Amino acid sequence: MSIALNHLDTGGEGTPLVVIHGLLGSADNWRSHVRKWQAERRVIAVDLRNHGRSPHVAGMGYAQMADDVLALLDRLDVPRAHLLGHSMGGKVAISLARLAPERVASLIVADIAPRAYGHGHDAIFAALRRVEAGTPANRGEADALLAEHVAERPIRLFLATNLERDAAGYLGLRIGLDEIEGDYDAIMAAPAGEGAFPGPTLVIRGSRSDYVTDAMLPALHDVLPGARVETLEAGHWLHAEQPEAFQEVVNAFLAEQRD
CATH class of the missing domain: 3.40.50.1820 (Alpha/Beta hydrolase fold, catalytic domain)
Structure with a gap:
């Protein structure tokens, strides 16, 4: 549907x-x-x-x-x-x-x-999960969490476009990461x-x-x-x-x- x-x-x-x-x-x-x-x-x-x-x-x-x-x-x-x-x-x-x-x-x-294509997004998914768990208060904190898994700043800036502030004031992900990871084989x-x-x-x-x-x-x-x-x-x-x-x-x- x-x-x-x-x-x-x-x-x-x-x-x-x-x-x-x-x-x-x-x-x-x-x-x-x-x-x-x-x-x-x-x-x-x-x-x-x-x-x-x-x-x-x-x-x-x-x-x-x-x-x-x-x-x-x-x-x-x-x-x-x-x-x-x-x-x-x-x-x-x-x-x-x-x-x-x-x-x-x-x-x-x-x-x-x-x-x-072969799998190639493990580090990116790990970086996004780190942000999800880390509940950063600002984009600087979010970037530091992303950097634990992704060294390239342009990629981190791209990933940061998926951040939005929640009701508690923390930055979280607006993407359906569970759904994307759950059907990653179909994407590839x-x-x-x-x-x-x-x-x-x-x-x-x-x-x-x-x-x-x-x-x-x-x-x-x-x-x-x-x-x-x-x-x-x-x-x-x-x-x-x-x-x-x-x-x-x-x-x-x-x-x-x-x-």
Whole structure:
């Protein structure tokens, strides 16, 4: 059963751009990009289940998450949309495109391939659990707790976007960490659906990321045969590391589409 996702909707005419964040992200992470895109088109940025301000529920399968996004499009009376998904959100977008291709005007996938990946978030989950147990009073204390497990400050700053102050005044997590960890295998799995999505597709990868390597491209094109692959000088969070270049590539691709 689908759930009602929290979302940001700029309003406007034409076929909207739907932005889908990655694991432990939220629509809030995309606000600077949304502000620029909304000058040209309607933008809808979603909080996936167990993320941001959306409900916490069991199940992180890609068919479930794609169904949540489809239900939101139905609720907003959006027959077709351009989809942009980063990392886990890219797998959600690919799943939706395979399961309901008639609803997808074009597909933009940021630094993820349509395949299963190995586990790699143990330290991040441990850091978040440390914050959960530590009940920090401020962001400095929260960062110190995160640093016990995550040395990289940019990653800690990203994780800190999931903090919110509770009724007692302490900082806690707004994500459904139990639900995410409980179905982590589903997150690491391949996207849902079968066959290929034949529509216009852009894949943007980071040159310093190993999420979309040259060796993965033949299998990627089996699922996304029309995909154009663009590489930015960046790591996995390429939209944050190279925001202007990311905007340029996305805007050029969308300009080619007929809304």
